[in-house]
Amino acid sequence: MFSRIAEFHDWFEQEHTAHSFRVTVAPLDSLEGWSIDPETSAITHRSGKFFTIDGLEVQTNHGLVESWSQPIIDQPESGILGILVRRFGGVPHFLMQAKMEPGNINLLQLSPTVQATKSNYTRVHGGRSVPYLEYFMAPRRSRVLSDVLQSEQGAWFLHKRNRNMIIEVTEDVPLRPGFCWLTRDQLGALLKVDNLVNMDSRTVLAGYPFSEHDGSPERPVSARDGGFHQLLAGYEGRPVTMSHRDIAEPLSWFTEVKTRYDLRRRRVPLNQVKNWICGPDRITHELGRYFSVIGVHVEAGSREVSRWSQPLLAPVGQGVVAFLLRRHRGEHQLLVQARTQAGTFDVVEMAPTVQCSPDNYRGLPEHRRPPFLDHVLAAPRRRIRFDVVHSEEGGRFYHATNRYLIVEVDDDFPTVDRPDFTWMTIPQLAELARYGNYVNVEARNLLACLRFHSEPSEDGEGAGVDPHTERVTHANDHAGLGLST
Amino acid sequence: MFSRIAEFHDWFEQEHTAHSFRVTVAPLDSLEGWSIDPETSAITHRSGKFFTIDGLEVQTNHGLVESWSQPIIDQPESGILGILVRRFGGVPHFLMQAKMEPGNINLLQLSPTVQATKSNYTRVHGGRSVPYLEYFMAPRRSRVLSDVLQSEQGAWFLHKRNRNMIIEVTEDVPLRPGFCWLTRDQLGALLKVDNLVNMDSRTVLAGYPFSEHDGSPERPVSARDGGFHQLLAGYEGRPVTMSHRDIAEPLSWFTEVKTRYDLRRRRVPLNQVKNWICGPDRITHELGRYFSVIGVHVEAGSREVSRWSQPLLAPVGQGVVAFLLRRHRGEHQLLVQARTQAGTFDVVEMAPTVQCSPDNYRGLPEHRRPPFLDHVLAAPRRRIRFDVVHSEEGGRFYHATNRYLIVEVDDDFPTVDRPDFTWMTIPQLAELARYGNYVNVEARNLLACLRFHSEPSEDGEGAGVDPHTERVTHANDHAGLGLST
Numbered sequence: 001m002f003s004r005i006a007e008f009h010d011w012f013e014q015e016h017t018a019h020s021f022r023v024t025v026a027p028l029d030s031l032e033g034w035s036i037d038p039e040t041s042a043i044t045h046r047s048g049k050f051f052t053i054d055g056l057e058v059q060t061n062h063g064l065v066e067s068w069s070q071p072i073i074d075q076p077e078s079g080i081l082g083i084l085v086r087r088f089g090g091v092p093h094f095l096m097q098a099k100m101e102p103g104n105i106n107l108l109q110l111s112p113t114v115q116a117t118k119s120n121y122t123r124v125h126g127g128r129s130v131p132y133l134e135y136f137m138a139p140r141r142s143r144v145l146s147d148v149l150q151s152e153q154g155a156w157f158l159h160k161r162n163r164n165m166i167i168e169v170t171e172d173v174p175l176r177p178g179f180c181w182l183t184r185d186q187l188g189a190l191l192k193v194d195n196l197v198n199m200d201s202r203t204v205l206a207g208y209p210f211s212e213h214d215g216s217p218e219r220p221v222s223a224r225d226g227g228f229h230q231l232l233a234g235y236e237g238r239p240v241t242m243s244h245r246d247i248a249e250p251l252s253w254f255t256e257v258k259t260r261y262d263l264r265r266r267r268v269p270l271n272q273v274k275n276w277i278c279g280p281d282r283i284t285h286e287l288g289r290y291f292s293v294i295g296v297h298v299e300a301g302s303r304e305v306s307r308w309s310q311p312l313l314a315p316v317g318q319g320v321v322a323f324l325l326r327r328h329r330g331e332h333q334l335l336v337q338a339r340t341q342a343g344t345f346d347v348v349e350m351a352p353t354v355q356c357s358p359d360n361y362r363g364l365p366e367h368r369r370p371p372f373l374d375h376v377l378a379a380p381r382r383r384i385r386f387d388v389v390h391s392e393e394g395g396r397f398y399h400a401t402n403r404y405l406i407v408e409v410d411d412d413f414p415t416v417d418r419p420d421f422t423w424m425t426i427p428q429l430a431e432l433a434r435y436g437n438y439v440n441v442e443a444r445n446l447l448a449c450l451r452f453h454s455e456p457s458e459d460g461e462g463a464g465v466d467p468h469t470e471r472v473t474h475a476n477d478h479a480g481l482g483l484s485t
Numbered sequence: 486m487f488s489r490i491a492e493f494h495d496w497f498e499q500e501h502t503a504h505s506f507r508v509t510v511a512p513l514d515s516l517e518g519w520s521i522d523p524e525t526s527a528i529t530h531r532s533g534k535f536f537t538i539d540g541l542e543v544q545t546n547h548g549l550v551e552s553w554s555q556p557i558i559d560q561p562e563s564g565i566l567g568i569l570v571r572r573f574g575g576v577p578h579f580l581m582q583a584k585m586e587p588g589n590i591n592l593l594q595l596s597p598t599v600q601a602t603k604s605n606y607t608r609v610h611g612g613r614s615v616p617y618l619e620y621f622m623a624p625r626r627s628r629v630l631s632d633v634l635q636s637e638q639g640a641w642f643l644h645k646r647n648r649n650m651i652i653e654v655t656e657d658v659p660l661r662p663g664f665c666w667l668t669r670d671q672l673g674a675l676l677k678v679d680n681l682v683n684m685d686s687r688t689v690l691a692g693y694p695f696s697e698h699d700g701s702p703e704r705p706v707s708a709r710d711g712g713f714h715q716l717l718a719g720y721e722g723r724p725v726t727m728s729h730r731d732i733a734e735p736l737s738w739f740t741e742v743k744t745r746y747d748l749r750r751r752r753v754p755l756n757q758v759k760n761w762i763c764g765p766d767r768i769t770h771e772l773g774r775y776f777s778v779i780g781v782h783v784e785a786g787s788r789e790v791s792r793w794s795q796p797l798l799a800p801v802g803q804g805v806v807a808f809l810l811r812r813h814r815g816e817h818q819l820l821v822q823a824r825t826q827a828g829t830f831d832v833v834e835m836a837p838t839v840q841c842s843p844d845n846y847r848g849l850p851e852h853r854r855p856p857f858l859d860h861v862l863a864a865p866r867r868r869i870r871f872d873v874v875h876s877e878e879g880g881r882f883y884h885a886t887n888r889y890l891i892v893e894v895d896d897d898f899p900t901v902d903r904p905d906f907t908w909m910t911i912p913q914l915a916e917l918a919r920y921g922n923y924v925n926v927e928a929r930n931l932l933a934c935l936r937f938h939s940e941p942s943e944d945g946e947g948a949g950v951d952p953h954t955e956r957v958t959h960a961n962d963h964a965g966l967g968l969s970t
Binding site: 163209210243247249251258 | 648694695727730732734736740741743904921923
């Protein structure tokens, strides 16, 4: 356990230097264990497991584009993302792991206790067993705080789901090398560091119950931010209950949007995906947009197997994931979007107000740009409540980063005539996130950042939170990508 | 409004005699507007709307049979099942409709205010407009009590969903011919009559909030039933809230089962469905099991159009739909099953303890019969808390009836080593039914019967409820099917 967050950073730096990782970009046709289908160009693993890169054709009456086709990751089996919680001196601690993923910025990021595909934990690749897995498998005697099948990036995955679990144990748990216990406040501080707490951790943490009191005396709340932290402190640690009436309107709005739109998907051969080029080296969009599919060779000492090759999806440009937030009748509300993406399980999921790669819309007229994007990008510093760059899953995506933002707007901010958007309180969104395929991964990520958000540091400027005052830069940013926003 | 339930029966009888309905079974190849594909035998409407009878191949590692193929109804569009509620003198009244459906036992049954497929209300068949539809369409100013996309019979429909809505209005609502206002207690009494309250009404009523106080003074509760009615009276009319902890275990159990099993579906040509015979007259199973697909000609005066033809699915034999109920630590709990069916949207949905057609298992050894079926069928009268025969949707199914049962067991009734089953309280199951594809239509139907269950009549025998004391036989049971259980 760390008494100061600086101790964590020392430990994490040691983990970095103690292991030698090497990731080399390589041609797709050179990936050992993977083959490219000569007829369709689909990329599959020889075991038939893990995932496949295939083609998908999409038709919908929802959104800016009516039909398109694209490469997509097809990974039908669901893995386990699990965090173990144990109280020390009454204070919940989360067991986290310093884990290498080949697509990670900095390679090493902070992962859940268990982050394993079914192929991992049934040992398809003949690697080592997954530490702590036994705490998450049935039958369990421990207490379940959260357990739900959650979707992942609908723009890149077809129907992908992972089991998100938080399990609380009371018995002693051996601490293995590469793992550490962190308090809620420590996690909150680390969530303000760019590219450190990985996507899998963030989505799991979004399911942490409000009612779990952290054992600390009443949280210190600064008056300076004008209510934002008071609000969060007011929810957390209390048994937030939902009556039927509290959630009826958001559920009805979601049902309404679901029935308003259609979404039809059809598998197509990967090499018949329009406007994409399938080469032996990589798969790219002909205008250099959206993403590429590349290959990597990996050499690592701290993973299940010491060397492997695999394809990764490499997005073009950094995305923006943002909630607009308002104060309304004494409560904070988030502007939630019902969004259709290629791989969405149902017609829509609930998404942040803005979720896009701005590069793809550069130079387009306003009506062809995503709603509220320009408002978010132009927000003055004093309106920004949260602003951190986080990475998406480094086991499938190469250097995929999003700028996660929360921007406060006035109570009378105009959103009428936008039936795909609705305002929700934080407990409403958190309640919906307990059910699968309601709240998408980007919204859950922001929800975790929001809920684990600890006090702004005294160095923060004005009313806003300045995450950059706590930014830690890691040595191994081998790709030299700029991390600043 | 009816001051006594006998007045309702008089009104309903008048509705029966005021309209002339005629339904004639006819060969499939004689159905006007429908065609049989010469290559695949699939049955489609010339508009491409309504529904299609097609073939489905299923593979799963869940349940008694690993793979099979079968005819299935494919109806991708979702309709609206909506009930309008208005308070008169503070007491909520439900606007119900006497509606003819060609497959109904007695032809006329009690339907929701609105029961319309998308084809109906967008007038694909050029019929009359749907009464009261405007109350259910966005934008609404009225209060939403319930609004959720719910699945229907997974054994017969592929991915079928309807929008289940309850809307409360405060303004005056004109009462049209064929409609009536009923109180909660009146609906409860009618739910104890065989084949009267149709499936669409039952599934919508399952979503009625606990918190809606009915405006009456405290319900009279009989001590004779040993707690069952006290229990219900204890929930209803109070704001039942769910904390995170209250629902965490049921959600985790459901997630666990979902990840344990696989379900793969593949469309196949209808005439390649194994062990089924596709004739010009009807489609039947070669051993006469499961169901047939038949055609009907309909002549009616009170429907959207006055005459039409359509296919219907006619099940073989009556089904059994039953919950086992126990008292455990002062609360009643239902034994919920995680069940995979051909058309389930996800791998499993929550189902009643028993849900099957006993005829299909006749003579099989115990390990090949559905768990708990024999216990339900052999239950002594004093253990039976509810026992009514209800019809399934008469617009798709011909004389499809299930015997809906609630059977009480001892607290220590053995259910261990049955990981597909779990005990849940009534508020837990009701909470889960607010989300789509959690609780299946059979379980929702029983939930509605349970929740709207009013006091047993004084004629009731012993501790049990005897629905037969209130049984009403309608004149127009033209098919002469016996209605008794």
